[in-house]
Amino acid sequence: MEVLGHFNYWVVVVLMMIGFYALIARGNLIKKIVGLNIFQASVFLLFITLGKVTGGSAPIIAEGITVYSNPLPHVLILTAIVVGVATTALGLALVVRIHESYSTIEENEIADMDREP
Amino acid sequence: MEKHWLVRPKTIRLLWIVMLGVLAVTVLLQLGIEIHGEFHIDETFGFGAWYGLGTCAVMVIGAKILGAVIKRKDTYYD
Amino acid sequence: MISGLPPGLILIAGAVAIPFVGPTIRKGLVLALPVLTLALIWGTGIDAGTVWSAPFMGYAVSPVRYAPTGMLFATVFSIMAFGGALFALRSARPSEMAAAFLYAGSAIGVVFAGDLITLFVFWEIMAIGSTMVVWNGSSDAARRAGLRYALIHFFGGIVLMIGLIGHIEATGSITFDVMQADAWPRWLILAGFLINAGAWPLSSWIPDAYPEASPAGMVFLSAFTTKTAVFVLLVGFPGTQALIYVGLFMIFYGIIYALLENDMRRILAYSIVNQVGFMVVGIGIGTEMALNGAAAHAFAHIIYKGLLLMSAGSVLYMTGKRKCSDLGGLFQSMPITATCGIIGALAISAFPLTSGFISKSMINQSAADQHMMVVWLLLTAASAGVFLHAGIKFPWFVFFQKDSGLRPPDPPWNMRAAMIFFAALCLLIGVFPQPLYALLPAPVAFVPYTGAHVVGQLQLLLFSGLAFFLLLPLMKRTLTVSLDVDWLYRRAAPAVIAWIARDLRELSDGVLGGTRAQVGSIIDSMAHYHGPAGLLARTLPTGRTVFWVLVILAAFLVFNFS
Amino acid sequence: MIAQFPALQVVIPLLGAPLCIILRRGALPWLIALLVSWAALAMAATLLSQVADGEIISYALGGWLAPLGIEYRIDTLNAFMLLLVAGTSSAVLPFAYKSVAKEIPQDRHYLFYSGFLLMLTGLLGMAITGDAFNVFVFIEISSLSSYAMIAMGRDRRALSAAFTYLVMGTVGATFFLIGVGLIYAVTGTLNMADLAERLPPLYQSRTVLAAFAFISVGILLKLALFPLHLWLPNAYTYAPSVVTAFLAATATKVAIYLLLRFGYTVFGAEFVFNIVPASEVLLTLALAGVIIASFVAIFQSDVKRLLAYSSVAQIGYIILGISYANVTGLTASIVHIFNHAVTKGALFLVMGCVAYAAGACRLESFAGLGKRMPLTMAAFVIAGLSLIGVPLTAGFISKWYLVLGAMEKGWWPVAAVILATSLLAAVYVWRVVEIAYFRDAPADAPPLSDPPLALLVPTWVLTGACVYFGIETSLSLGFAEQAAIQLMGGG
Structure with a gap:
């Protein structure tokens, strides 16, 4: 089945859409951050599966192993995960401050409070 | 209060007479001066006089007619 | 080294300095700088040509080019800056004086521009300077009129800039020289120039904005924008036939609207359009004599129009009134203002022995020489019309007519001095035309004072005068404005x-x-x-x-x- | 020593950030930030002088050679951007001392300067690196720090603005990452120079086409091209004055640099303009942005917000130049990146001065400022003229080249739009000037005067630069032209 051949891509796409849906449709700021995380996770998955070679082993030189997975995407994603964690942390910190100032974390209510008189 | 000499009716009447006299002189002067025009019309006798009088009348009346259409109170844009 | 300095820069530097110096130094400065400019212009001499070039935006621009036409205009601009500054000496605020000097300096910058980029740069600065002069009228009306003025000139600048860039892109040359209006970049340049010349339909900015400036402000405004436009048309588009029709339209448009107008300074504003029309026709005819005539007429016009506006400005300054229906009978208490105003009115009507006569006749004569009968007849009718709307109407309704009961004295000494200076210039140029003729771009063979000429002109003018007084009932002043393109x-x-x-x-x-x-x-x-x-x-x-x-x-x- | 400048350019600001946190007392963090920034400026100037003759510096980070190691690759465009970023931060940091003292609580100053240096690091890194993934890392460094910096604004709306920016910025950066992943999948390299060699045979590949779409949308979001600009107005309006000035002058500009770098160097002009209809897409969005954002700017009641929308319009101009796909248009874009940075920097510093004195930047609070803060408002007028594009200001140079480029293409309606929208710029600048000069302050207004010299001098340095670069163009225009030729020539 050609369409299902690259099932990893399908997983990525589905995760990405779930993430976007949360971003677009949810007014709760924390849910938005969760959506953002799912979206990012889908991209991490994309990179990781790109580097995986079927039947390949971890890239450690050892006797009798000739097929290795590509380690570079995995290394890159380590960096990206760090960035993602930092973003989440910052986002949550902002939500805390927003809650302190507005006493709500619903986007609509915040927008209503901000509307120019 | 005595009116300024220039605006007394007597002076004004005198000014009209002087002016008509000057007008006559300018036209008559043409008798002594040969005019070389580029066109025929400008060689006619007293061309400046009749042409000036005529065109001015046309312009004033033309302005009057146009004015009837485009004049507005001067507070129009305020 | 000093000779390489762009002459306009002296006044622009003055404009920067004026707000920062005390009143005494300022007065000295504004009178000295125009004289200094004049000295620089003539100290360098016509043969200097393009003095230097500099790289700017990847082009070699030449900000200083000495050429006869440019020097003629720069000369009269400097005289005007001096006269205007003298007139404005006590009444103008520092910001207004600075704006006026920026304006005058950039106008001189335009006439010395050797390339299109320099020209455009000074052109835009001129728009800014003049807008600031209008705003210094400091009324709410001045602010609004100034904004409209700014937008029109900004629009004109856009048209000009598209044209210039298109032209430079197509030809690869930035030299400012004779152009043929044969493709759309040149058409746009021509349109941009004409907007500044006050050509219909974008002419109403003149009567809209100028009369809202201060009394001294309008004196400055009358001189520079339209005349630099005449200058660039003279250099860029001589002999472009379309200009004849544009000019004729401007002439009669100016006359008709001035006849309908009640505000004395708006009358004079419309008559600027009318007079520039004569120059544009001259440029359109394009013969050597016609071009000489246009240049000479611009020179004479700046001075007598300045004089007329000084006279009107003095009345406004002393009475606070500008509507003909509110004025009248002022000759009794303002004899100097009235006399100078009448001299200016005679000059604009081209009465023999005034500066207008020796310049306008050249344009009329060149139309005759080219056997353009219709053009000649229209120009002649227009000459009569000028006497009608500016030559008699302005002094009559302001200084004579009914007695308004106002008895203001003549204005302060500096205003009187400025008026007398300009009135003397009008007469001197009219009686001794040779020095002006010597400045003209081409050699002059024209003899203004022939018997036929003088008599013909006298007949024309005096009988228009007769028509004025006969038709006076038709010209009763009404409290109205006339709708215009604006x-x-x-x-x-x-x-x-x-x-x-x-x-x-x-x-x-x-x-x-x-x-x-x-x-x-x-x-x-x-x-x-x-x-x-x-x-x-x-x-x-x-x-x-x-x-x-x-x-x-x-x-x-x-x-x-x- | 000079040979290590490419690395030091990024490393010194990066080390300065924790230093600010360690030495948190008094004015020390500010001093560190200032010195670091000036050092960065000196290094950027040196690098620019080294590549001025068209040479390209390649620097292998940590001694690992490209294509496996990270390469810093500096040509005229990179060096020009480095100079712009370091120059702007060097000009606004002196301003920061008093402005930050007024706008941000004392106990957070060291965090502010630390964050500022991180922002600087990120932007310098984006401009200098020759590695596609490294770009992502630097984007995130600069973005994360700028979210935090924006949230430091006094108004609580700064928080929601920062949050929106965080979401949008992360989406943009992640899109960029997807694109990079896709081209890595087909080429097996992340080095830009290497990619440039390996991509041409793959131009018809769907993966490459998708990668281009993701990377462009990601970058367009970061550079706030209409209609992806929605995060920008609030972020600029509510951020602290210094941050707004710095971000407006550099952040979107570096993103535009990335667009140029990926468009011309990585994918290649042939791909971008002939295979993909990037020219048409960019032209449409840019024109829409210029017109709509200019109109929106006219109707704003907060001057900072007005200027923010004007930034969106100006970004439209820059993208417009790119869409011409000719050297003149590209030159116009690059020179406008520079000129607009100078102009907007000056204008937002003026806003900083007004905020310092009057506390707010709403239109009403400008009433009578022409008389009460003459030097500040004079700077506004001059920088405003540059924004409009009046001759003898920097803005005019860009406008001229933008129109010239349009004419070369024969797109004269585009030229007309450019010039007509500068009329709109005149209107929105005029609205502020009118209130400042023609409307008197309310009778009960507290007395105001020009801010202290510590604020005025930096403002006037940038204002002076608006005029200087309008007359002496060999630096701005000269390097922009060289960079444009290098990009177009595939160098």
Whole structure:
């Protein structure tokens, strides 16, 4: 089945859409951050599966192993995960401050409070 | 209060007479001066006089007619 | 080294310095700088040609080019700056004086420009300087008229800039020289020039904005913008036939509107259009004599129009009134102002022995020499019309007519001195035309004072005078303004926009099912779409923003794969 | 030593950030930030002088050679951007001392300067690196720090603005990452120079097409091209004055640099303009942005917000120049990146001065400022003229080249739009000037005067630069032209 051949891509796409849906449709700021995380996770998955070679082993030189997975995407994603964690942390910190100032974390209510008189 | 000499009716009447006299002189002067025009019309006798009088009348009346259409109170844009 | 300095820079530097010096130094400065400019212009000499070039924006620009026409205009501009400064010495605020000097300096910059880029740069600075002069009229009307003025000149600048860049792109040359109006870049350049010349239909900015300036401000305004436009037309488009028709239209437009006008300074503003029309016709005819005539007429015009506006400015300054219907009988208490005003009026009407006679005759004569009978007849009729609308109407209604009961004295000494200086110049040039003729770009073989000429002109003018007094009942002053093209952007366009905006609003209200109250004004309707909480500026929730991202991404992908 | 400048350019600001946190007392963090920024400026100037003759510096980070190691690759465009970023931060940091003291609580100053240096690091890194993934890392460094910096604004709306920016910025950066992943999948390299060699045979590949779409949308979001600009107005309006000035002058500009770098160097002009209809897409969005954002700016009641929308319009101009796909248009874009940075920097510093004195930047608070803060408002007028594009200001140079480029293409309606929208710029600048000079302050207004010299001098340095670069163009225009030729020539 050609369409299902690259099932990893399908997983990525589905995760990405779930993430976007949360971003677009949810007014709760924390849910938005969760959506953002799912979206990012889908991209991490994309990179990781790109580097995986079927039947390949971890890239450690050892006797009798000739097929290795590509380690570079995995290394890159380590960096990206760090960035993602930092973003989440910052986002949550902002939500805390927003809650302190507005006493709500619903986007609509915040927008209503901000509307120019 | 005595009116300024220039605006007394007597002076004004005198000014009209002087002016008509000057007008006559300018036209008559043409008798002594040969005019070389580029066109025929400008060689006619007293061309400046009749042409000036005529065109001015046309312009004033033309302005009057146009004015009837485009004049507005001067507070129009305020 | 000093000879390489762009002469306009002296006045511009003065403009920068004026706000920062004390009143005594300022007075000395504003009188000395124009003289210094004149000395620099003539100290360097015509043979200097293009003095230097410098790299700018990847082109070699030549900001200083000495050429006869430019020097003639620069000379009269310096004289005007001096006379205007003398007139404004006590009444003008520092900001107004600075604006006027920026304006005058950039006008001189234009006439010395050796290339189109320098020309454009000074052209735009001139627009800024003149707008600031209008704003210094310091009334609410001045502010609004100044904004309209600025927008029109900004628009003119846009037209000119598109033309210039198109021209430079097509020819690869930035030299400012004779051009043929044969392709759209040149047409746009010509249009840009004509907007500044006050050509119809974009002429109403002159009577709209100029009379809102201060008494001294309008003296400056009358001199530079339209005359630099005449200068660039003279250098760039001599002999362009379309200009004859444009000019003739300007002439009669000016006369008719001036005849209908009640405000004395608006009368004079319309007569600027009329006089520039004569110059434009001369440029359109394009023979050596016609071009000489246009240049000489510009020279003479700046001085007598300055004089007329000084006279009108003095009346306004002393009485605070500018409507003919409020004025009259002032000759009794303002004899110097009245006399000088009459001399200016005679000069603009080209009475023999005044400067207007020896310059305008050249244009009329060149039309005759080219056997353009219709043009000649129209010009002759127009000469009579000038006497009618400016030569008699202005002094008659302001200084004579009925007695308004006003008895203001003549203005302060500096204003009187400026008027007497200019009145003397009008007469001197009229009696001794040779020095002016020597300045003209081409050698002059024209003899103004022939018997036939003088008699013909006297007949024409005196009989128009007769017509004026005979038709006086038809010219009763009314408290009116006349609609002009500016009606389109002051009344019609806003109304149309308001109408469309209202319709759009109804539409959107209908679609949204809203019951928002109808607010008629344009601003409100526009703000509906563009305001802080408007559709296009609203702080969108994050979700909708992300949605847009996806739309653009999808568009990109569709585009890419199709 | 000079040979190590490419690395030091990024490393010194990066080390300065924790230093600010360690030495948190008094004015020390500010001093560190200032010195670091000036050092960065000196290094950027040196690098620019080294590549001025068209040479390209390649620097292998940590001694790992490209294509496996990270390469810093500096040509005229990179060096020009480095100079712009370091120059702007060097000009606004002296301003920061008093402005930050007024706008941000004392106990957070060291965090502010630390964050500022991180922002600087990120932007310098984006401009200098020759590695596609490294770009992502630097984007995130600069973005994360700028979210935090924006949230430091006094108004609580700064928080929601920062949050929106965080979401949008992350989405943009992640899109960029997806694109990079896709081209890595087909080429097996992340080095830009290497990619440039390996991509041409793959131009028809769907993966490459998709990668281009993701990367462009990601970058367009970061550079706030209409209609992806929605995060920008609030972020600029509510951020602290210094941050707004710095971000407006550099952040979107570096993103535009990335667009140029990926468009011309990585994918290649042939791909971008002939295979993908990027020219048409960019032209449409840019024109829409210029017109709509200019109109929106006219109707704003907060001057900072007005200027923010004007930034969106100006970004439209820059993208317009790119869409011409000729050397003149590209030159116009690059020179406008520079000129607009100088102009907007000056204008937002003026806003900083007004905020310092009057506390707010709403239109009403400008009433009578022409008399009460003459030097500040004079700077506004001059920088405003540059924004409009009046001759002898920097803005005119860009406008001229933008129109010239349009004419070369024969797109004279586009030229007309450019010039007509500068009329709109005149209107929105005029609205502020009118209130400042023609409307008197309310009778009960507290007395105001020009801010202290510490604020005025930096403002006037940038204002002076608006005029200087309008007359002496060999630096701005000269390097822009060289960079444009290098990009177009595939160098």
